Amino acid sequence: MGSSSALGVLAEPSRREILDLLRGGEQSVGDLVGHMRISQPAVSKHLRVLKEAGLVDARADAQRRLYRINPGPLEELDDWLAPYRGFWAARLDHLESHLDRRRKR
Amino acid sequence: MGSSSALGVLAEPSRREILDLLRGGEQSVGDLVGHMRISQPAVSKHLRVLKEAGLVDARADAQRRLYRINPGPLEELDDWLAPYRGFWAARLDHLESHLDRRRKR
DNA sequence: CAGCTATATAACTGTCAAGGCATCTACGGA
DNA sequence: TCCGTAGATGCCTTGACAGTTATATAGCTG
Numbered sequence: 001m002g003s004s005s006a007l008g009v010l011a012e013p014s015r016r017e018i019l020d021l022l023r024g025g026e027q028s029v030g031d032l033v034g035h036m037r038i039s040q041p042a043v044s045k046h047l048r049v050l051k052e053a054g055l056v057d058a059r060a061d062a063q064r065r066l067y068r069i070n071p072g073p074l075e076e077l078d079d080w081l082a083p084y085r086g087f088w089a090a091r092l093d094h095l096e097s098h099l100d101r102r103r104k105r
Numbered sequence: 106m107g108s109s110s111a112l113g114v115l116a117e118p119s120r121r122e123i124l125d126l127l128r129g130g131e132q133s134v135g136d137l138v139g140h141m142r143i144s145q146p147a148v149s150k151h152l153r154v155l156k157e158a159g160l161v162d163a164r165a166d167a168q169r170r171l172y173r174i175n176p177g178p179l180e181e182l183d184d185w186l187a188p189y190r191g192f193w194a195a196r197l198d199h200l201e202s203h204l205d206r207r208r209k210r
Numbered sequence: 211c212a213g214c215t216a217t218a219t220a221a222c223t224g225t226c227a228a229g230g231c232a233t234c235t236a237c238g239g240a
Numbered sequence: 241t242c243c244g245t246a247g248a249t250g251c252c253t254t255g256a257c258a259g260t261t262a263t264a265t266a267g268c269t270g
């Protein structure tokens with residue numbers, strides 16, 4: 001159960017969208033639904049998958065459930081990526097334009 | 106067509122296995138098949154997907170096709186991950202054990 | 211308690227993709 | 241040219257999974 005599982009979970013665009021939304025901080029299910037085009041049950045199911053993969057945590061606030069990012073699996077994904085970094089790090093000819101791109105964020 | 110596509114492609118364990126094998130350098134299809142438990146056609150199909158996603162390149166050598174890693178999409182995945190890095194970078198209490206883990210490779 | 215709100219679960223359906231086997235194509239050697 | 245090898249492609253079956261609607265559960269409010 002390495003970063004592998006996280007990759008499978010993140011393959012779903014809706015789940016990446018949820019994570020993106022959660023980058024702004026804790027959100028209730030209803031908040032998330034309001035920003036997405038799928039039904040509330042669909043969002044709930046994605047949240048379940050994300051939670052089982054450890055990518056989000058939830059806490060209860062009355063009837064609402066507030067979800068937030070749990071970075072652990074993303075960190076593992078970062079580790080998985082590590083051995084590949086050398087493949088582009090060595091390509092210095094591309095490095096500069098890459099840094100340019102990142103600087104623009 | 107951002108890192109999204111790469112994530113979908115990498116969700117497949119067999120495809121990650123192929124990439125791992127290719128980290129050792131160029132490999133023919135037969136070489137790859139020899140290290141995996143799926144049939145030759147299955148490997149060929151995965152290679153096609155990987156190639157269409159730009160994750161590998163191929164060159165011909167007589168009847169053989171030699172495949173190798175193309176890091177571009179992985180770099181994009183790295184970029185996708187960037188906005189999330191702050192989530193664990195700030196958790197200094199976990200940093201040390203994380204470094205321990207990495208040191209053991 | 212009655213009723214409302216917020217979320218989760220159930221049951222069902224349609225789509226898609228991975229894997230296998232059989233076959234086709236390309237190249238090289240005798 | 242004929243055969244063997246390497247790989248790709250076609251077809252088929254099967255399983256996983258996203259999405260929907262309907263319903264269940266939990267907590268708040270009057």
